[in-house]
Amino acid sequence: MTPELRHLFQPGQIGRLVLPHRVVMGPMHLGLEARDDDGAALAAFYAERVRGGAGLIVTGGAAVGRAGAGGARYGVLTDRAFQHRLSRVVDTVHEAGGLIALQLFHAGRYAVESAFGLRPVAPSPVYSRLSRCEPRELSTVEIAHVADEFAAGAELAQWLEFDAVEVMGSEGYLIDQVLRIRPEVDDRKCQRRDTGFDHPRSPFSVAARRSMACPTASRPMRVTVP
């Protein structure tokens, strides 16, 4: 085994979370999240990955609110039935000896309107070829509300005893839409930078950090804020 590979199989640490080694299963939406089976299929899928040796599993993106769902088969964290499914997932993964992080997700302009009859929202009303609609531009107040949704999702993760949360900030979804603002395209997009997600003191970052400081937390947690 090369030295690099030996390092891969050494214990690792993310914040206070200790991993047995550094092989982490990346987030993958499975299409099982909204299945009405009390989480049986979802839990079975992840338990198999623990048995396969994953050091840490990151769930597929869980929408922090209905407007951020990427389709009708997405789990929405405010939905009680999904919370029960996630609870079963966490218990099953822990019983199998694994660690699991909840990925907090908001599709922004890529959200699917037909899922819940909600028009997608985004930092700017730029047409999306993926969702085939022009999203509604978020107001400053609404941006703070989305930040609160992420914070609530993180608190729920603590309550459900996930080992960590991951904030989905890539691949063109909502946070990426804020971070990829191009001033030359639209001045209004520039203004969004001041109230957006990308500053340590932005409503999003503050809310997420406040949530992670929750005194009821019993497990080591780490939030990745872009």
Ligand SMILES: Cc1cc2nc3c(=O)[nH]c(=O)nc-3n(C[C@H](O)[C@H](O)[C@H](O)COP(=O)(O)O)c2cc1C
């Ligand atoms: C079916 C499928 C679902 C995915 N769902 C998510 C997701 O929910 N969240 C996320 O951050 N990435 C998601 N991804 C992206 C993967 O985590 C990964 O970044 C991507 O597949 C590239 O890695 P790879 O080259 O190892 O495949 C998904 C990928 C696939 C194929």
